[in-house]
Amino acid sequence: MTLRRKMMSVAVASVMAAGVAALAPGLAMAQNYPSKPVTMIVPFAAGGPTDVVARSLAESMRKTLGQTIVVENVAGAGGTIGTARVAKAQNDGYTLLLMHIGFSTAPALYRKLSYDAANDFAPVGLTVDVPMTMIARDNFPANNFAEFLAYVKANNAKLSMANAGIGSASHLCGLIFTSTIGTELQTIPYKGTAPAMNDILGKQVDFMCDQTTNTTGQIKANKVKAYAVTSKARVPSLPDLPTMDESGLKGFEVGIWHGLWAPKGTPQPVVDKVQAALKAGLADPAFKNRMTELGAIVLADQASPAALDKHVKSETAKWGAIIKKAGVYAD
Incomplete structure (x- = not known):
C-alpha cells in the first residue's frame, strides 16, 4: 500500500471514529430510554x-x-x-x-x-x-342551523359568543364563522374551555363553537342545543348533526x-x-x-x-x- 493510500485510510478511519463518537451519547441514551x-x-x-x-x-x-x-x-x-x-x-x-x-x-x-x-x-x-360543533344554551330560540344563522344575523348586537381565550380552538372557529357570515359578534373570552361551557350550561352566554371532545357528552345529554359540525362529513358519534357545508355554509371546514x-x-x-x-x-x-x-x-x-x-x-x-x-x- 502506498503512503498516500495509507494516509487516506487513516483519514477515513478518523472521520468514521469521530462520527461514531458523536452518535455514541445518543445511542446510549436511546438504549436506556425511558x-x-x-x-x-x-x-x-x-x-x-x-x-x-x-x-x-x-x-x-x-x-x-x-x-x-x-x-x-x-x-x-x-x-x-x-x-x-x-x-x-x-x-x-x-x-x-x-x-x-x-x-x-x-x-x-x-x-x-x-x-x-x-x-x-x-x-x-x-x-x-x-371536528368542531356549533352549540348554544338549551333555551336558544333556533331549532336548526338555518334558524340559528338567521337569528344570529338579526340579533348579533344582543348575542354573546364564548371562547376559551385568544388562540384557543373555539376562538379560531369563531374567527372563521364571523368572517364567513359577514357579521360582527360580541365575543366573551374565558380562561379555558371548562368555564366557557359552564356558562353555556348556566345560560350566562349564548353560544360557542368548540371541539367534539368537549361537547359530545353535553349534546347527547341534551344539556345544550347543537346545530352543526365543522367536518367534511358527519361525525359517527353524532350522526343526526349535519355539517355546516350541507347546512348552507358551503366550504366551511375547521378541524x-x-x-x-x-x-x-x-x-x-x-x-x-x-x-x-x-x-x-x-x-x-x-x-x-x-x-x-x-x-x-x-x-x-x-x-x-x-x-x-x-x-x-x-x-x-x-x-x-x-x-x-x-x-x-x-x-
Missing part, C-alpha cells in the same frame, strides 16, 4: 379537549414505552406558556408537548413569543383531528389537529422510540374507541416527524393570512 416516567405537557387546563386527548394517548403510549407518562397541565396565554416550557426543557426525551393547531397560529397571534415555533422543537407526529413534539436536539434514536410508541398508541383499540366516542379522527398514517413538520408549515401560512386579515393580536 428509564423513568416521561412528562407530557398539555398547555391548557385540565379537563379541556386537548387534555382529554393527551390522557388517553399517554395511557396507550405507556404500554409500548414501559414507563408512566405523566400529563402536566401548564395553562395560560393561549397555550404559549406550556409550549415555551417544553422549548426550554432538557432535550432528553423526558419532556414532550401535546399541542393542537395553536402551535401554528401563535406566531401570528402573539407579537412576542419566548420560543421559536419553527426551530425550537423536534416533531414526532400528528395524533388526531377533532383541530393535534401533534406531539420534543425539544429541539433530542437525539434521533430517542425521537424514534417516542414515535414508535406514538404509532402503537394510535393503533391501540382502547384509544381508537375513545376517540371515536368523542368524534375525533385518529391520524395514524401521519404519525411521523416529516408529516407533522409539513403540516405545521402549511397551517402556519394558512392561519397567518387569516389572522392578519382579521386584525386579531395578543400581547
Whole structure:
C-alpha cells in the first residue's frame, strides 16, 4: 500500500471514529430510554379537549414505552406558556408537548413569543383531528342551523359568543364563522374551555363553537342545543348533526389537529422510540374507541416527524393570512 493510500485510510478511519463518537451519547441514551416516567405537557387546563386527548394517548403510549407518562397541565396565554416550557426543557426525551393547531397560529397571534415555533422543537407526529360543533344554551330560540344563522344575523348586537381565550380552538372557529357570515359578534373570552361551557350550561352566554371532545357528552345529554359540525362529513358519534357545508355554509371546514413534539436536539434514536410508541398508541383499540366516542379522527398514517413538520408549515401560512386579515393580536 502506498503512503498516500495509507494516509487516506487513516483519514477515513478518523472521520468514521469521530462520527461514531458523536452518535455514541445518543445511542446510549436511546438504549436506556425511558428509564423513568416521561412528562407530557398539555398547555391548557385540565379537563379541556386537548387534555382529554393527551390522557388517553399517554395511557396507550405507556404500554409500548414501559414507563408512566405523566400529563402536566401548564395553562395560560393561549397555550404559549406550556409550549415555551417544553422549548426550554432538557432535550432528553423526558419532556414532550401535546399541542393542537395553536402551535401554528401563535406566531401570528402573539407579537412576542419566548420560543421559536419553527426551530425550537423536534416533531414526532400528528395524533388526531377533532371536528368542531356549533352549540348554544338549551333555551336558544333556533331549532336548526338555518334558524340559528338567521337569528344570529338579526340579533348579533344582543348575542354573546364564548371562547376559551385568544388562540384557543373555539376562538379560531369563531374567527372563521364571523368572517364567513359577514357579521360582527360580541365575543366573551374565558380562561379555558371548562368555564366557557359552564356558562353555556348556566345560560350566562349564548353560544360557542368548540371541539367534539368537549361537547359530545353535553349534546347527547341534551344539556345544550347543537346545530352543526365543522367536518367534511358527519361525525359517527353524532350522526343526526349535519355539517355546516350541507347546512348552507358551503366550504366551511375547521378541524383541530393535534401533534406531539420534543425539544429541539433530542437525539434521533430517542425521537424514534417516542414515535414508535406514538404509532402503537394510535393503533391501540382502547384509544381508537375513545376517540371515536368523542368524534375525533385518529391520524395514524401521519404519525411521523416529516408529516407533522409539513403540516405545521402549511397551517402556519394558512392561519397567518387569516389572522392578519382579521386584525386579531395578543400581547
